[in-house]
Amino acid sequence: MYVVILAGGSGTRFWPLSRKRTPKQLMSVFGGRSMLQRTIDRVLPLQPKRILVVTNAEQASATAAQLAFVTGVPLDVIAEPVGRNTAPAIGLAAAVIARHDPQGVMAVLPADHFIADEESFRGALRAGVETANNGYLVTLGMTPTRPETGYGYIEADRSYRGAGPYPVRRFVEKPNLEKALEYLESGNFYWNSGMFLWRADTILEEISIHMPALFRELDSLEFGAEIWELRDLKPQIEAIYGQIASESIDYGIMEKSEKVEVLPAEFGWSDVGSWSALPDLLDSDGNNNVAMNDTRLIAVDATDCLVNGNGKMVALVGVNGLAVVNTDDALLVCPLDRAQEVKKVVEELERQGAKELL
Amino acid sequence: MYVVILAGGSGTRFWPLSRKRTPKQLMSVFGGRSMLQRTIDRVLPLQPKRILVVTNAEQASATAAQLAFVTGVPLDVIAEPVGRNTAPAIGLAAAVIARHDPQGVMAVLPADHFIADEESFRGALRAGVETANNGYLVTLGMTPTRPETGYGYIEADRSYRGAGPYPVRRFVEKPNLEKALEYLESGNFYWNSGMFLWRADTILEEISIHMPALFRELDSLEFGAEIWELRDLKPQIEAIYGQIASESIDYGIMEKSEKVEVLPAEFGWSDVGSWSALPDLLDSDGNNNVAMNDTRLIAVDATDCLVNGNGKMVALVGVNGLAVVNTDDALLVCPLDRAQEVKKVVEELERQGAKELL
Numbered sequence: 006m007y008v009v010i011l012a013g014g015s016g017t018r019f020w021p022l023s024r025k026r027t028p029k030q031l032m033s034v035f036g037g038r039s040m041l042q043r044t045i046d047r048v049l050p051l052q053p054k055r056i057l058v059v060t061n062a063e064q065a066s067a068t069a070a071q072l073a074f075v076t077g078v079p080l081d082v083i084a085e086p087v088g089r090n091t092a093p094a095i096g097l098a099a100a101v102i103a104r105h106d107p108q109g110v111m112a113v114l115p116a117d118h119f120i121a122d123e124e125s126f127r128g129a130l131r132a133g134v135e136t137a138n139n140g141y142l143v144t145l146g147m148t149p150t151r152p153e154t155g156y157g158y159i160e161a162d163r164s165y166r167g168a169g170p171y172p173v174r175r176f177v178e179k180p181n182l183e184k185a186l187e188y189l190e191s192g193n194f195y196w197n198s199g200m201f202l203w204r205a206d207t208i209l210e211e212i213s214i215h216m217p218a219l220f221r222e223l224d225s226l227e228f229g230a231e232i233w234e235l236r237d238l239k240p241q242i243e244a245i246y247g248q249i250a251s252e253s254i255d256y257g258i259m260e261k262s263e264k265v266e267v268l269p270a271e272f273g274w275s276d277v278g279s280w281s282a283l284p285d286l287l288d289s290d291g292n293n294n295v296a297m298n299d300t301r302l303i304a305v306d307a308t309d310c311l312v313n314g315n316g317k318m319v320a321l322v323g324v325n326g327l328a329v330v331n332t333d334d335a336l337l338v339c340p341l342d343r344a345q346e347v348k349k350v351v352e353e354l355e356r357q358g359a360k361e362l363l
Numbered sequence: 364m365y366v367v368i369l370a371g372g373s374g375t376r377f378w379p380l381s382r383k384r385t386p387k388q389l390m391s392v393f394g395g396r397s398m399l400q401r402t403i404d405r406v407l408p409l410q411p412k413r414i415l416v417v418t419n420a421e422q423a424s425a426t427a428a429q430l431a432f433v434t435g436v437p438l439d440v441i442a443e444p445v446g447r448n449t450a451p452a453i454g455l456a457a458a459v460i461a462r463h464d465p466q467g468v469m470a471v472l473p474a475d476h477f478i479a480d481e482e483s484f485r486g487a488l489r490a491g492v493e494t495a496n497n498g499y500l501v502t503l504g505m506t507p508t509r510p511e512t513g514y515g516y517i518e519a520d521r522s523y524r525g526a527g528p529y530p531v532r533r534f535v536e537k538p539n540l541e542k543a544l545e546y547l548e549s550g551n552f553y554w555n556s557g558m559f560l561w562r563a564d565t566i567l568e569e570i571s572i573h574m575p576a577l578f579r580e581l582d583s584l585e586f587g588a589e590i591w592e593l594r595d596l597k598p599q600i601e602a603i604y605g606q607i608a609s610e611s612i613d614y615g616i617m618e619k620s621e622k623v624e625v626l627p628a629e630f631g632w633s634d635v636g637s638w639s640a641l642p643d644l645l646d647s648d649g650n651n652n653v654a655m656n657d658t659r660l661i662a663v664d665a666t667d668c669l670v671n672g673n674g675k676m677v678a679l680v681g682v683n684g685l686a687v688v689n690t691d692d693a694l695l696v697c698p699l700d701r702a703q704e705v706k707k708v709v710e711e712l713e714r715q716g717a718k719e720l721l
Contacts (some may be wrong), residue, residue, distance in 0.1 A: 021678070286537065304709045314694065318720055320379070320708040322697035327682070329696055331689070338687055338696060345389035349663045350678040360678055 006134065007109050007205075008053040009098040012041055012060040012068055012116035013088050017351040018279045018344075021335035022313060025363050030116035031067055034277065035287065036298060040073055041116040045279050047123050048114070049078060051130060055233070057101065058079040058116070059094040061087065085244045093201075093219060093249045096212050097242065100223040101235065103205035111208075113201040113254075119286050121273025129270035133202040136170050136266055142211065143170055143202040144259060146195025146267040147274045152185035155278060157197040157255070160188075161267045170249045170266035176259060177227040195267055197255065198274060207264065215261045222248050279344040284311055294321070311341060325359040335362055364492065365467050365563075367456040370399055370418040370426055370474035371446050375709040376637045376702075377510055378694035380671060383721050389425055390475035392635065393645065394656060399474040405481050405575065406472070407436060409488060413591070414438040416474070417452040419445065436618040439593050442600045449557075450615040451607045454570050455600065455634065458581040461563035463591065468495045469566075471559040471612075479631025485597035487628035491560040494528050494624055499558040500569065501528055502617060504553025505632045513636055515555040515613070517544075519625045528624035554624055555571050555613065556632060573619045581608050587660060611651060622710040637702040638686040642669055652679070669699060693720055 016028030023029045030041040038046065045056065056078055065084035071127055072080055083101070085094060093115055102109050112130050120126045133143040146159045161171035176197060180188060188194035214218040222245040229237045233280045251351050259265055266327045287295045296302040300314035307321035315331040328344060330337040339347060354362050374386030381387045388399040396404065403414065412585040414436055420427045423442035430438055441459070443452060453471055460467050470488050478484045491501040492524060504517045515536055520527035534555060538546060546552035580603040587595045617623055633640050647653045651667045654660040658672035665679035673689040686702060688695040714718050 021676075026439050043495075126405060176408070210567045302712050303708050305704055305711070317689075318717075320693065320695045320697075320705075322695070322704050322708060323701040324685070324696055324698065327696065329694070331675075331694055333679065335676045335679045336689055336694070337680070338682055338685065339678075340682065343681040346663055346680050347678075350661050353663070359676075 006049070006051060006053050006130070007102050007106070007111040008043070008048045008056045009095065009111050009113045009117045010044055010056065010058045010117040011091060011094055011113065011199075012058050013064070013085060013094060014090065014117050017348050020144070020347050020351050021332045021337050021362070022330055025063055026067060028064065028117075029277065031064065031071060033298070034283070035119075039071055040118075040277070041068065042074070044114060044116045044118070045072065045075060045080075047120060047126060048112070048130075049075075051127055053078055053112075055102075057083060057098045059083045059085065059098055060244070061085045068294070073144070079233065081233065083235060083242075084239075086246045089246065089249050089251045091254040092212075092216060092252040093246070095201075095208065095254050096216075096219055098222050099205045099208045099212075100226055101228075101238075103184065103209055104228045107139075107206045108204050110202060110204055113203075115199050115276070117277060118198070118200075119273075119275040119277050119282075123180075125270070125272035129268060129272065132203060133170065133268045136268065137204055137207070140204065140207050140264065141266045142168070142207060142259065142262055142264050143266050143268050144173070145198045145200040145202075145270050147198050148269055148271040149189050149194060149196055150271075152182060152189045153196065154179055154182055156183050156276070158185075158188050158194045159197050159267045160194050161269070163193055168269070170268040173259075173265045173267050176255060195269055196274070198270075199255075202268075211258050211262045211264065216252065216257045219249060219252070219257070220231055230351075280311060280330070280339070280347065281341040281344040284341065286310070287311075309341070322323075364409060364411050364489070365460050365469040365470045366406045366409070366414045367453065367460075367469050368402055368414065368416045368474045369449060369452055369471065370416050371422065371443060371452060372475055373446065375706050378624055378705050378709050379690045379695050379720070380688055383421055385420065386475075387431060387635065389422065390633075391656070392641070393477075397429055398476075398635070399426065400432070402472060402474045403430065405431060405478060405484060406470070406488075407433075409485055411470075412467070413460075414463075415441060415456045417441045417456055419443045428485040434708065437591065439591065441593060441600075442597075444604045445713070447604065447607050447609045449612040450570075450574060450610040451604070453559075453566065453612050454574075454577055454581050457563045457566045457570075458584055459566055459586075459593065459596075461584045465564045466496075466562050468492055468560060468562055471561075471588045473557050475632070475635060476556070476558075477631075477633040477640075481630070483628070483630035487626060487630065488560065491528065494626065495560040495565070497591060498562065498565050498622065499528070499624045500541055500565060500617065500620055500622050501624050501626050502531070503556045503558040503560075503628050504588050505556050506627055506629040507547050507552060507554055509539060510547045511554065512537055512540055512543050514634070516543075516546050516552045516619075517625045518551060519551050519627070521551055524628070525572050528541055531617075531623040531625050532584050533614060554632070556628075557613075557634070559612070560626075565655070566616070569620045569622065574610065574615045577607060577610070577615070593643070638669060638688070638697070638705065639699040639702040642667070642699065645669075667699070 014028040016023035160174040297313040301306045301318045305322040309326045313330045372386040419476045518532040542577035653669045655671040659676045661678045663680040667684045
């Protein structure tokens, strides 16, 4: 198995802790190792043939620096000159792998997800390999544990097979609560995790069918004789990215392909999509306050808050449900249930040209 | 006129910006000069004979350092070994003045109040001198402009005199809103400002009547032959403070003496009693947010907040009426209408023995 790690996140949702140069995947959200490093740690026991980390030029050196610890498994960092969403990144990795091992199975994993039960996670990947080998696009569907309105869902056709994988009836966008409850009760819906397994030639074939323009660019890459010598590719990648449109693999391929199978899995997963995801994933005190990174917290009638003090003592008096995030140069105060709006702060900083804070 | 400035505040209400060593009066609440320095600036045009600043041993050197700018008017810093509330501090200053000029009129002024119209303030002090010379205890009563429940009130007997000063009927504690409205409408009530004018011998006489234990200690001080050589007093002051009980001048003298007159005044006054006092005294933006000390603020659907960034960019999303106060080592988030509870944080820090944060 090859492992392709998508590590090109833009670092806006966890502002001010995440920045363009240190996005979420490079952050130590849970103390100690970064999310990217934890993602690598999780797959190393699978003994992958090779790990390809796809990131962007701005984050490439910080990404490579964090991966110096990896030994025993060959690892490449591929830098996109600009982010073009997931489809081009995955296509590029598939083209590289296919050049060397066309029928090689690749696991595609985001670098910034939380996974509680790592053994179950590896078990799910192992379980999907056979289906991938048979020429299917396998997507990991998380068995929902609550009527979550923050995730997209995948409806499976569970009519004729036991434990899956199942054929996919449809992909559905983030639902409202009523729909989410319906999905949860039906038993046929899974959270769309953005984790995939397929053969390199399978996904390239599907790209050629559903995203022919992207396929033409990928097909134009000329690889050198030297196996895995990716440095020579850099100018070619820069050239083709000028022609490549931004598109997600979900919209570009998964929602259109007839080869998609969903493999149910349950291993305590979160996409850690915003500050509001963290209280469920971190230890809290008796007042349900989460003090990140050893923050020293005094809470006077304050509950359900998430606090990152950045070495500073934080005193909360009479507030509830707030994210209070301190960094060296910026401070955010925002209700956790409005954490999606942090991007408005980032947009305002961009408007002001405050690059030092982005 | 002599000016006695009470500068021994303990620095808990404006935590974390104020600390034991840098209490409110030494803070630059309004940008630029500290509240103590502004208090001095306000009285210098009155050309006082002498200024006595009473503080405590812990704050004495910081206090003296802030007063190095004063020229042309003799100024002494008297350090109490421990704070014993206002009556001993005022009695001590009166004893010093009386040693040199028994009938000298002294204005007693807190070091940490806000005054908008400084010319009116000086006019009020000048207007009270005659009454003080006649042997009365003159207290400045602020004409109330709103039904404030955070101040004590003074009821005047306005039955037989024009513009005042008036005899005092009674002092009343902080009222509830209903009472405060009643006081406001009656026209006979004034806010108790804690600013006084009297002759040194008058207040000492009243102390001898109403606080005989304090008088005995003050009366035991032996002054050297050298005029205003206060250094020699230090060991004596330290000795008598072991015997002196803590008491406010209001409770110890003003509420009991029959010589009290209230002089109505109106010059835009605030005792700046907590964070919640500041929004009315500082400039706000279009969303009614106050960014203290040139704080760079981004407010996304956030209103009525008071923010001190301490050089840091502060982003508020979807919050209202909060105080967000950042300092080098601590951060406070508290609704402005619960700012009185900041003292609970200070108490908790004391309980934890966190002296570095007090």
